[in-house]
Structures are given as structure tokens and as C-alpha cells.
Amino acid sequence: MMKMLMLCYNEAIDDEIMEILESCTLKNYTKIKGVFGRGETSGTHLGNDVWPGRNNILYVACRQEEAKQVFSCVKELRKRLGKEGVKAFSWALEEIS
Secondary structure, eight states: OEEEEEEEEEGGGHHHHHHHHHHTTOOOOEEEEEEOEEETTTEEEOSSSSSOOOEEEEEEEEEHHHHHHHHHHHHHHHHHHGGGOEEEEEEEOOOOO
């Protein structure tokens, strides 16, 4: 079964997120840089003086086993970094063409 992963994270930890992909031997992804948002634990990032900072979003299509490995790595990263902000989501990927 294939999964689509979406990782939303503080742009400051982009290197750490890319290291996770490399350690999971995932080479294909789509990255959207400089997005804004608000999270319950990570706070508000609107890229302005009042709410500084931005987020990135990473989409990865992968096998279910690879998704589990990524989720495990993200959980470990969250333990290390605390409030820097990284969330991982997945859903079934029905078709790739």
C-alpha cells in the first residue's frame, strides 16, 4: 500500500528534515517553502514582525513501511527539538500516474 506523507515544519529545521528523508532512503519529494500557519504547540508563523518565522511543507509518496520509518524519525526529532515545530500526516495514496 502506498502512502502520501505531508510534513509541516519550521523552516529553521529544514536540514534536519532532509536528513530524515536521506536516512530513510527517500529521494523523491515535493517541497513548498515559506508557508504561513498556526499550530497549537508550535505557535503562529506569518513571516512578519508580530509573528516571525515561516514553515515548509514536504510531500512524499512512499510505501507504508517507509512511512512508518519516517514517522518514527519525526517522533525522535520532536523529542530532541521540542517546540521548533514539526508535524507529520499520512493518507492512502490511491493512484500514481
